[in-house]
Amino acid sequence: MLMSWVDFLLVAIASTIGAGVLFFGLWRYDRAMQPADGLENDPGKGPVFLFEGKTLVDATPDALGMISPHITHMSEYDATVHVLAQHFPKLGKVLASEQCGRHRVDDESDDNLWVEIDRTETRLRLKVNGRQRSDLNGPSDVIERDVRMSELMMLRDLTQHTPQLIWQEDLSGRLLWANHAYLAFCDKLRPDDQKHTDTWPNRPLMPDLLETSVGRSPSLRRMSVTLPKQKAEQWFDVTTVRREDSQLHFANDANAIVRADQDRRNFVQTLTKTFAQLSIGLAIFDKRRQLAMFNPALLDMTNLPIQFLSSRPTVDAVLDRLRESRMLPEPKDYASWREQFTALEQAAKDGSYSETWNLPDGQTYRVTGRPHPDGAIAFLLEDISAEISLTRRFRSDIETGQAVLDTLSDAIAVFSSAGTMVMSNKAYADLWGPVNDERIQQHEVQAAIQTWQSRCTPTQMWADLRGFIRNIGPRKAWSDTAILDDGRQILCNATPIAGGMTMVKFSIATPAHPIIRKLTEHDPALMVAKR
Numbered sequence: 001m002l003m004s005w006v007d008f009l010l011v012a013i014a015s016t017i018g019a020g021v022l023f024f025g026l027w028r029y030d031r032a033m034q035p036a037d038g039l040e041n042d043p044g045k046g047p048v049f050l051f052e053g054k055t056l057v058d059a060t061p062d063a064l065g066m067i068s069p070h071i072t073h074m075s076e077y078d079a080t081v082h083v084l085a086q087h088f089p090k091l092g093k094v095l096a097s098e099q100c101g102r103h104r105v106d107d108e109s110d111d112n113l114w115v116e117i118d119r120t121e122t123r124l125r126l127k128v129n130g131r132q133r134s135d136l137n138g139p140s141d142v143i144e145r146d147v148r149m150s151e152l153m154m155l156r157d158l159t160q161h162t163p164q165l166i167w168q169e170d171l172s173g174r175l176l177w178a179n180h181a182y183l184a185f186c187d188k189l190r191p192d193d194q195k196h197t198d199t200w201p202n203r204p205l206m207p208d209l210l211e212t213s214v215g216r217s218p219s220l221r222r223m224s225v226t227l228p229k230q231k232a233e234q235w236f237d238v239t240t241v242r243r244e245d246s247q248l249h250f251a252n253d254a255n256a257i258v259r260a261d262q263d264r265r266n267f268v269q270t271l272t273k274t275f276a277q278l279s280i281g282l283a284i285f286d287k288r289r290q291l292a293m294f295n296p297a298l299l300d301m302t303n304l305p306i307q308f309l310s311s312r313p314t315v316d317a318v319l320d321r322l323r324e325s326r327m328l329p330e331p332k333d334y335a336s337w338r339e340q341f342t343a344l345e346q347a348a349k350d351g352s353y354s355e356t357w358n359l360p361d362g363q364t365y366r367v368t369g370r371p372h373p374d375g376a377i378a379f380l381l382e383d384i385s386a387e388i389s390l391t392r393r394f395r396s397d398i399e400t401g402q403a404v405l406d407t408l409s410d411a412i413a414v415f416s417s418a419g420t421m422v423m424s425n426k427a428y429a430d431l432w433g434p435v436n437d438e439r440i441q442q443h444e445v446q447a448a449i450q451t452w453q454s455r456c457t458p459t460q461m462w463a464d465l466r467g468f469i470r471n472i473g474p475r476k477a478w479s480d481t482a483i484l485d486d487g488r489q490i491l492c493n494a495t496p497i498a499g500g501m502t503m504v505k506f507s508i509a510t511p512a513h514p515i516i517r518k519l520t521e522h523d524p525a526l527m528v529a530k531r
Contacts, residue, residue: 104116113129115127162181165181168246172507237252237257272293279297287376363385405425456490463482464480479492479493
């Protein structure tokens, strides 16, 4: 059905009214965007950043210029947020919300700047817009100027309040600039009668810096300044940077390092003096198995030349020289000898190497390996020839004494002050039988007396003898007699000897007169009474 002329007229009127409303809205927006006070509106010249995720894929030259000083220590996305946050502190929060669409963030302190955000699911477009000022080229200049001023203030604050001494001198040593730490330290050097004036710090703090400064590359020196009030030295590690017409100096406190070095040297000197007095040979090999330290006793014990030891030889070189001078136990073959000392090094790492070296010339060394920090190994050589000789002599004396006792016809047993049998002779074994009972093997006086008592007629003598042996006070020689079960009479003598020990001697009595022998010979009735 064709549209009537009335309907057509109504559509035309509605279209005219809509166009008028749209025109009025655009006119009002244009009026609102017009700058005031001489500002010109040029929104097309602002810096633009285009990100794919958080990766910068494109940017205008002025945008790259804004973030280029910061991308050396942070990502391009973080650098952008950091630079823009100077004027738009809410920008980071808006970007963190990850809402798609278009947004606008205004500068809270300047109505002439704003950021337009256009975000899709994967792409982010940031454009900085603003009304151009006559004294600046655009929004990027405003932001760059403020960022640089902020960084300048931060750098000034850092240099003034850092504990490091920083100062600048011309090539003649005249002070051009100094931070608070430098001026505060100069006050410590100022004499009490010197008024604090601006000319006081101009005196060079370290005059030697001018004399030793050569070349344009940074140099590091350790220098000291004497503090007159404390009568002490203050040490610094000074880094100097040479410029065209001046020098920059950066001084760090080095007192702790200097004291630690001095303590270490004193400790090493103390150890060296201590090692020099030791009679034990000491050789310390570092982690590369080179001789790092030795003492004079090692020279005396090994007869190695001091020039050789001072050249820091390896473990293998030292062992080869010791073998050449016959200061090592000679193995059956060279291969086994080399394997032995490979095992020596490994055992020394674990701290488990300890052996006795019997040298061809009769000397005996005890060699001990001990691990040290940082992979080092220490070997201790102790001459135990006298100890071994004394032990052998002592063993020989014991064997000789035992042989002498075995030649005696009397049965002898020696007990310690604790009642332990420490020695007996062959006649004792013949009289009382071999020491094969478990209690006798423990060498207890109680077990020995039980053996004696079982072979003799009952008598109080054994109880008296037990008390005499266990008595630790002053004693006199004691003796008594007993009759064996075969009728023989024995004489028991107990004599105190050195160390609280007791020697018990049993002697078979001389045969008596025939009548007495008849009376004391074996009688079954006596045996029954004993039982």
